[in-house]
Amino acid sequence: METPYDIGNIPGPKMARVVTPEEFVKQFKKAKKPLLIVGSEISQEELRKRVEKLIDLGITTVATGGSIRYFVEDGYDEKVEVAVLHELTNMLLDENWKGFDGEGNYDFVIFLGITYYLASQMLSALKNFAPHIKTASIERYYHPNADISFKNQFKDEKFFQMVDEIIDKIGEE
Amino acid sequence: MKTKFNIEKFESQGISLKNLEIFIGEVIEEEDWEPMGPYPFPSATDLRDWDFKILKRYKPFYAPYDDTCSLCTLGKCDLTGNKKGACGIDLKATQGRIVLLACVVGTSAHVAHARHLYHDIVKRYGKDLPIDLGSEIEVEAPLTRLITGIRPKTVGDFEPVLEYIEEQLVQMADALHTGQEGSYLDFESKALHVGMLDSLGKEVADILQIVAFNFPKGDSDVHLVEMGIGTMSPERPTILVIGHNVPPALDIADYLIENGLEDKVDIAGICCTSLDITRYYPNAKIVAALSHQIKAIRSGLADVIVVDEQCIRADILEQARRVRAPLIATMDKALHGLKDRTNDDVDKIVEDLVSGKVDGVAILDSEKIGEVAVKVALKVHESRKDVKSLPSDEELKELVNKCIHCNRCTLACPQNLKISEANRIAKTGDLSKLRELYESCISCLRCEQVCPVNIPINDVIMKAAMPLIRNEKGKVRAGRGPIKDTEIRNVGAPIVLGTIPGIIAAIGCDNNPRGAKDVWLLVKEFLDRRFIVTVSGCAAINLGLYKDEDGETLYEKYPGEFDAGGLVNVGSCVANAHIHGAAIKVASIFARRKLRGNYDEIADYILNRVGACGVAWGAYSQKAASIATGFNRLGVPAVVGPHGVKYRRAYLGRRDREEDWTLYNARDGSEVRVEPAPEHLLVAAETIEEAIPLVAKLCMRPNDTPQGRQIKLTHYLDLSMKYLKKYPEDWYLFVRNEADLPLARKEELLKRLEDDYGWKIDWKTKRILEGPIRKVDPSFDPTNLERLIRK
Ligand code: SF4
Numbered sequence: 001m002e003t004p005y006d007i008g009n010i011p012g013p014k015m016a017r018v019v020t021p022e023e024f025v026k027q028f029k030k031a032k033k034p035l036l037i038v039g040s041e042i043s044q045e046e047l048r049k050r051v052e053k054l055i056d057l058g059i060t061t062v063a064t065g066g067s068i069r070y071f072v073e074d075g076y077d078e079k080v081e082v083a084v085l086h087e088l089t090n091m092l093l094d095e096n097w098k099g100f101d102g103e104g105n106y107d108f109v110i111f112l113g114i115t116y117y118l119a120s121q122m123l124s125a126l127k128n129f130a131p132h133i134k135t136a137s138i139e140r141y142y143h144p145n146a147d148i149s150f151k152n153q154f155k156d157e158k159f160f161q162m163v164d165e166i167i168d169k170i171g172e173e
Numbered sequence: 174m175k176t177k178f179n180i181e182k183f184e185s186q187g188i189s190l191k192n193l194e195i196f197i198g199e200v201i202e203e204e205d206w207e208p209m210g211p212y213p214f215p216s217a218t219d220l221r222d223w224d225f226k227i228l229k230r231y232k233p234f235y236a237p238y239d240d241t242c243s244l245c246t247l248g249k250c251d252l253t254g255n256k257k258g259a260c261g262i263d264l265k266a267t268q269g270r271i272v273l274l275a276c277v278v279g280t281s282a283h284v285a286h287a288r289h290l291y292h293d294i295v296k297r298y299g300k301d302l303p304i305d306l307g308s309e310i311e312v313e314a315p316l317t318r319l320i321t322g323i324r325p326k327t328v329g330d331f332e333p334v335l336e337y338i339e340e341q342l343v344q345m346a347d348a349l350h351t352g353q354e355g356s357y358l359d360f361e362s363k364a365l366h367v368g369m370l371d372s373l374g375k376e377v378a379d380i381l382q383i384v385a386f387n388f389p390k391g392d393s394d395v396h397l398v399e400m401g402i403g404t405m406s407p408e409r410p411t412i413l414v415i416g417h418n419v420p421p422a423l424d425i426a427d428y429l430i431e432n433g434l435e436d437k438v439d440i441a442g443i444c445c446t447s448l449d450i451t452r453y454y455p456n457a458k459i460v461a462a463l464s465h466q467i468k469a470i471r472s473g474l475a476d477v478i479v480v481d482e483q484c485i486r487a488d489i490l491e492q493a494r495r496v497r498a499p500l501i502a503t504m505d506k507a508l509h510g511l512k513d514r515t516n517d518d519v520d521k522i523v524e525d526l527v528s529g530k531v532d533g534v535a536i537l538d539s540e541k542i543g544e545v546a547v548k549v550a551l552k553v554h555e556s557r558k559d560v561k562s563l564p565s566d567e568e569l570k571e572l573v574n575k576c577i578h579c580n581r582c583t584l585a586c587p588q589n590l591k592i593s594e595a596n597r598i599a600k601t602g603d604l605s606k607l608r609e610l611y612e613s614c615i616s617c618l619r620c621e622q623v624c625p626v627n628i629p630i631n632d633v634i635m636k637a638a639m640p641l642i643r644n645e646k647g648k649v650r651a652g653r654g655p656i657k658d659t660e661i662r663n664v665g666a667p668i669v670l671g672t673i674p675g676i677i678a679a680i681g682c683d684n685n686p687r688g689a690k691d692v693w694l695l696v697k698e699f700l701d702r703r704f705i706v707t708v709s710g711c712a713a714i715n716l717g718l719y720k721d722e723d724g725e726t727l728y729e730k731y732p733g734e735f736d737a738g739g740l741v742n743v744g745s746c747v748a749n750a751h752i753h754g755a756a757i758k759v760a761s762i763f764a765r766r767k768l769r770g771n772y773d774e775i776a777d778y779i780l781n782r783v784g785a786c787g788v789a790w791g792a793y794s795q796k797a798a799s800i801a802t803g804f805n806r807l808g809v810p811a812v813v814g815p816h817g818v819k820y821r822r823a824y825l826g827r828r829d830r831e832e833d834w835t836l837y838n839a840r841d842g843s844e845v846r847v848e849p850a851p852e853h854l855l856v857a858a859e860t861i862e863e864a865i866p867l868v869a870k871l872c873m874r875p876n877d878t879p880q881g882r883q884i885k886l887t888h889y890l891d892l893s894m895k896y897l898k899k900y901p902e903d904w905y906l907f908v909r910n911e912a913d914l915p916l917a918r919k920e921e922l923l924k925r926l927e928d929d930y931g932w933k934i935d936w937k938t939k940r941i942l943e944g945p946i947r948k949v950d951p952s953f954d955p956t957n958l959e960r961l962i963r964k
């Protein structure tokens with residue numbers, strides 16, 4: 001079993017299954033309406049550039065208030081939604097929420113670049129109270145509260161390789 | 174037991190009585206300062222309707238920190254996915270239960286503190302000590318008046334107030350037992366009730382210490398105090414006081430004064446005790462907030478450590494031993510295994526501590542503490558000069574070279590600090606990355622326990638940051654206590670009309686995600702925009718650490734008045750009650766609403782009219798949970814930092830749910846759909862850049878005049894542009910007509926309303942024809958309460 005990135009953060013019997021980029025993409029492709037949520041850690045340019053590639057692949061993406069400014073600077077602000085993560089998670093909990101496009105809630109929510117402990121709690125809310133949503137962490141952290149998660153990755157190089165693999169595989173379509 | 178008889182009409186032998194009330198069993202001194210409202214000494218159910226009203230709009234949002242429950246032997250129960258445990262409780266209600274538990278614990282800390290002060294003060298000065306806060310403060314105890322209906326004249330008048338809180342607290346603790354409450358909403362209503370009791374307990378505690386120890390009584394130009402680890406002197410004996418309950422520290426100060434030792438021995442403090450001792454003894458220094466507790470101890474500069482209560486490290490004895498500083502515990506709540514030497518001879522205790530025969534003692538008589546602490550400090554100071562606390566330069570090199578980059582420290586670190594990476598760079602001789610960690614490191618020591626090669630990581634970071642630590646010297650304006658009635662008279666109208674755009678209360682602990690500078694940035698931003706900013710506790714302390722481009726702290730730069738652009742340090746955590754008090758006084762003094770036993774009306778007034786917002790960026794304790802919940806019941810929203818989501822519960826509104834945003838017009842009972850203001854009662858932000866515009870938004874109220882709304886909306890838009898580089902996507906919801914729009918951007922915004930939101934604009938007159946949720950109606954008297962409707 002992988003160690004939660006915050007070692008004491010063991011929520012209970014249901015903990016995320018560790019996946020490879022390939023397995024993640026398989027799950028992603030099964031989703032009808034995925035949503036990518038990105039947080040303040042995309043201030044790191046190497047990560048942000050990769051997120052922008054995912055945006056270019058047409059994945060609906062939401063930036064938290066801690067990250068939107070960077071997308072504005074990169075000219076990507078029209079392509080992303082903005083939300084306070086707490087508010088957004090609250091909306092996601094409501095099966096009848098209309099979503100950003102007015103056409104309904106999402107069924108597969110992906111976390112990337114979000115402050116670890118904040119993301120962990122939001123994933124917990126979704127795990128416990130949003131049976132209509134599957135969650136995935138493609139963070140450099142193992143997130144036990146997600147349904148599927150990458151394992152901890154301390155080396156940037158390796159982590160970026162994994163994200164690149166996702167971009168390539170989704171792009172193959 | 175008291176019995177009440179009502180006689181509506183009585184006529185006999187020429188005597189005629191009407192509406193006579195007779196109480197048997199207890200003499201009630203009926204005062205006529207104000208007629209009694211419906212809820213004096215409210216029970217949990219008295220205000221349940223009010224709670225349910227706010228909980229309907231601000232629904233509890235739960236993020237469990239643990240999906241199981243192990244509170245009784247029927248468990249451990251797996252509640253994942255909102256399953257029920259063996260007792261029938263589901264995960265949602267369990268979260269409400271944990272929130273209530275946190276509030277009960279937090280409130281108990283404040284109330285037990287108040288009770289301790291009460292006993293201490295009655296013993297010293299008697300029950301008849303008057304409650305006199307000076308000629309400019311007539312409404313001396315707004316929460317006490319509001320909640321109990323009592324107008325306290327002497328210290329003894331707080332006795333029934335404390336009894337009431339204690340009784341209610343036991344009732345609420347009882348609800349936590351397995352097989353009691355089962356509804357999450359009722360757990361929340363109880364938590365709100367306890368939050369209210371917390372605010373009341375804090376008021377009692379602070380007023381008691383103000384009148385007994387002659388603390389400042391609302392003076393805006395109260396003295397400045399030295400602060401920072403850099404102010405601790407290696408040359409003079411230093412007594413470090415840690416905690417929240419000031420009498421032991423006062424005794425040390427008295428002993429120094431009585432014996433002419435003020436220049437010979439320093440008192441330095443951590444946490445609220447430091448804020449309170451400097452309200453009494455300006456020579457004392459504030460070392461730092463809670464996250465610096467270990468840093469201050471490991472600096473080795475404290476010769477004696479005196480702890481009272483709350484937020485003391487549980488391993489304080491071990492930490493004190495490490496730097497050979499004798500420890501004195503002074504409160505029954507936190508004895509740390511030390512022998513009670515209260516009844517021993519002072520010289521014998523001193524001898525045992527100085528010789529090292531014992532590492533520490535407990536002394537529960539505050540009058541003996543001063544003498545022991547000072548005598549020990551004077552005697553051990555010289556012999557402690559060889560105490561080596563932090564590694565030398567050479568040792569630092571060796572230590573970082575030992576790192577095997579296993580990352581166990583990062584997995585243990587609550588701040589997720591990348592220590593291994595910093596060590597890797599330090600191995601090349603560059604300490605900059607280690608130094609960068611200093612600001613975010615809360616010195617919790619979790620990392621040190623797991624390092625396989627025993628690197629004292631906290632000390633390594635401190636050593637690398639020595640150039641910063643030496644310069645940690647600043648100024649804090651001492652806690653001034655209450656807000657004066659005269660100040661409220663000046664600002665009441667501008668606050669309610671919205672032309673003073675808000676009262677920001679930056680309060681609470683310093684479990685900040687990336688250091689305290691973020692709070693400084695937020696406070697400075699709102700001061701520059703002429704909000705009123707009130708601060709207390711660790712947040713107030715940390716502001717003193719940073720200087721602006723002119724080399725001044727915010728306390729030196731901004732006036733201490735409760736007025737636009739004023740920075741008001743009310744004092745320690747218990748002094749927070751004066752911030753509630755100010756909001757209540759706006760309702761009572763400015764708007765002439767009746768206070769007495771009238772909680773829901775005043776909370777309703779504040780929620781709809783007083784643009785106040787709390788910011789507890791580094792909230793960590795159970796007390797912070799009860800404080801925030803107490804603000805929420807009174808109608809004041811709060812924003813917490815990202816660690817705040819670990820409290821498990823937020824109160825989040827949904828601006829997209831139209832049905833949640835209706836109010837009554839008290840004039841005629843009609844229902845009016847309003848803008849989502851304030852949108853949340855408790856919400857977390859990820860970064861301070863996200864928090865700043867959010868706080869500005871949460872200062873909007875349905876009652877804002879067009880001029881007030883225009884000012885508030887200007888700040889919301891400006892701050893969004895400044896920190897997010899983008900307009901917020903909900904700004905248009907707050908526009909009721911063209912007069913609400915910021916003047917400088919009027920045309921641009923009208924165009925956006927037309928293009929992006931489909932509003933109809935008459936471009937000739939530049940007026941909005943169609944679009945807003947509602948129009949401005951100067952006769953609108955917003956309320957959530959049916960009982961206030963005047964048909
Ligand atoms: S209190 Fe209820 S949920 Fe908790 S352990 Fe006992 S039976 Fe299980």
Ligand code: SF4
Nearest residue numbers: 586614615617618620
């Ligand atoms: S002491 Fe500092 S570095 Fe170590 S775990 Fe705590 S916060 Fe992290």
Ligand code: SF4
Nearest residue numbers: 576577579580582624
């Ligand atoms: S735990 Fe110790 S050895 Fe491992 S990375 Fe951290 S400092 Fe280095």
